[in-house]
Amino acid sequence: MASITRASVSMPSLSTSVNQSQRRISGLNSVSFPVSGRSMIPSLRLQRGLQVCCAAKQETVDKVVAIVKKQLALPADAAVTGESKFAALGADSLDTVEIVMGLEEEFDITVEEESAQSITTVQEAADMIEKLVEK
Amino acid sequence: HRRLPAVIPTPPVSASPFPNPKSQYCCLSRNFSAALTPLLPVQLPSRMETHLWYVVPDEVKSAPLLSKYMELLPQSERDHVLGFRGDQLQKSALLARTLVRTTIARYQVDGHLDPRSLRFKRNIHGKPEVEWETKDGFCPPPLQFNISHTSSLVACGVTMNSLIGIDVEEKRRRTKNNILAFAKRYFTAHEVEHLNAIPDSELQQQEFIKLWTLKEAYVKALGKGFSSSPFNTFTIRVNTAAQQASSGIAVETLDSPQNLTNNWQFALLELMGSHYVAICLERQETGGAGKAFPIKLTARKTIPSVEDELVSGTNAVVTIGGSVTQF
Numbered sequence: 001m002a003s004i005t006r007a008s009v010s011m012p013s014l015s016t017s018v019n020q021s022q023r024r025i026s027g028l029n030s031v032s033f034p035v036s037g038r039s040m041i042p043s044l045r046l047q048r049g050l051q052v053c054c055a056a057k058q059e060t061v062d063k064v065v066a067i068v069k070k071q072l073a074l075p076a077d078a079a080v081t082g083e084s085k086f087a088a089l090g091a092d093s094l095d096t097v098e099i100v101m102g103l104e105e106e107f108d109i110t111v112e113e114e115s116a117q118s119i120t121t122v123q124e125a126a127d128m129i130e131k132l133v134e135k
Numbered sequence: 136h137r138r139l140p141a142v143i144p145t146p147p148v149s150a151s152p153f154p155n156p157k158s159q160y161c162c163l164s165r166n167f168s169a170a171l172t173p174l175l176p177v178q179l180p181s182r183m184e185t186h187l188w189y190v191v192p193d194e195v196k197s198a199p200l201l202s203k204y205m206e207l208l209p210q211s212e213r214d215h216v217l218g219f220r221g222d223q224l225q226k227s228a229l230l231a232r233t234l235v236r237t238t239i240a241r242y243q244v245d246g247h248l249d250p251r252s253l254r255f256k257r258n259i260h261g262k263p264e265v266e267w268e269t270k271d272g273f274c275p276p277p278l279q280f281n282i283s284h285t286s287s288l289v290a291c292g293v294t295m296n297s298l299i300g301i302d303v304e305e306k307r308r309r310t311k312n313n314i315l316a317f318a319k320r321y322f323t324a325h326e327v328e329h330l331n332a333i334p335d336s337e338l339q340q341q342e343f344i345k346l347w348t349l350k351e352a353y354v355k356a357l358g359k360g361f362s363s364s365p366f367n368t369f370t371i372r373v374n375t376a377a378q379q380a381s382s383g384i385a386v387e388t389l390d391s392p393q394n395l396t397n398n399w400q401f402a403l404l405e406l407m408g409s410h411y412v413a414i415c416l417e418r419q420e421t422g423g424a425g426k427a428f429p430i431k432l433t434a435r436k437t438i439p440s441v442e443d444e445l446v447s448g449t450n451a452v453v454t455i456g457g458s459v460t461q462f
């Protein structure tokens with residue numbers, strides 16, 4: 001009987017038995033997104049009264065990434081970017097709250113529970129931080 | 136361990152409330168290259184019962200079996216599973232969807248037994264529910280369920296009627312932050328005091344995890360989303376009276392501190408010596424003087440479509456909080 005061990009790369013039998021084009025991030029050993037040196041999204045500054053959300057500074061994103069990696073015990077070279085979803089990286093609700101607590105300490109902000117629950121990606125966390133820091 | 140050899144055929148599970156401890160599906164051989172063996176039906180929980188089903192991911196090792204599980208899922212759920220980073224996370228996500236689909240299918244609510252045909256939706260607050268087919272004359276049953284999983288355990292609780300929330304966690308889960316600092320930030324003053332009063336750091340850590348799972352279970356039972364019940368707006372009170380075998384657990388919301396909220400009852404279990412499972416149920420009936428009946432619990436360890444093992448009343452499931460009778 002075939003067995004899946006920790007060292008094996010993803011579950012190839014899963015993704016090959018379904019449509020190949022659905023194949024996603026496939027395992028700890030695979031390289032998926034290269035970590036970009038600079039954000040490709042130009043930063044738009046908010047005009048007062050507009051609801052358009054600006055993309056956070058790369059520096060903020062990097063700090064969030066560091067906190068997330070630490071909380072989830074991910075290797076330093078793990079591919080984590082703005083688009084990365086906490087849940088997909090393995091964060092459960094306790095991890096998410098701990099991540100938020102870590103962000104509060106790092107940036108000297110207070111995050112209301114409602115806002116904390118709405119953060120699902122690194123980018124969303126960074127955007128929220130910048131909004132709070134601006135205040 | 137009550138395990139029977141796989142090759143001996145056994146009769147299907149009877150409708151009796153006390154079935155054989157171990158029911159085997161696969162009669163002839165562990166040949167998973169064929170389609171998944173048809174699911175064996177189970178009896179719906181009675182109005183006062185709670186069914187707990189769980190899977191231990193480390194015990195599900197067959198790649199072909201996992202592939203078959205994937206085939207039970209609609210494309211959107213497969214995508215969701217594959218979106219997790221790494222084997223372990225994908226596997227527990229897959230087992231969670233498989234467990235909920237196969238378990239609900241086995242109750243044969245609409246007469247047939249196909250886990251593939253179940254549809255799920257979310258209520259307005261985001262809580263997952265079954266979307267029953269509205270055929271003529273078909274009244275959807277008040278089946279309630281809730282799932283929780285870690286990488287090492289996947290669990291599903293089922294009731295008829297009672298809103299249910301469950302949460303599972305490894306006993307030895309450690310927080311990265313200091314427990315008291317975390318509790319001061321997110322829990323209530325009473326809970327901080329309760330934790331602070333525990334001198335042994337190991338026990339304090341375990342008590343923290345117990346509180347966390349109980350609080351999660353409550354919010355999940357309410358089904359209104361975490362933002363509607365921030366953790367610092369309700370207190371979980373654990374009464375540890377020396378004369379009681381296990382403690383009573385109650386929830387008290389800050390907006391009505393005088394009255395303990397009697398609508399909800401709790402069970403806290405230690406599973407396999409390694410995990411805490413917190414269950415929160417909507418109280419259906421009370422006995423005299425507002426006392427609740429104990430929670431009637433049936434616990435089964437399962438590998439979907441392969442085997443079940445009735446574990447209630449064994450060392451695998453130990454009640455450590457709340458009033459529970461195991462069947």
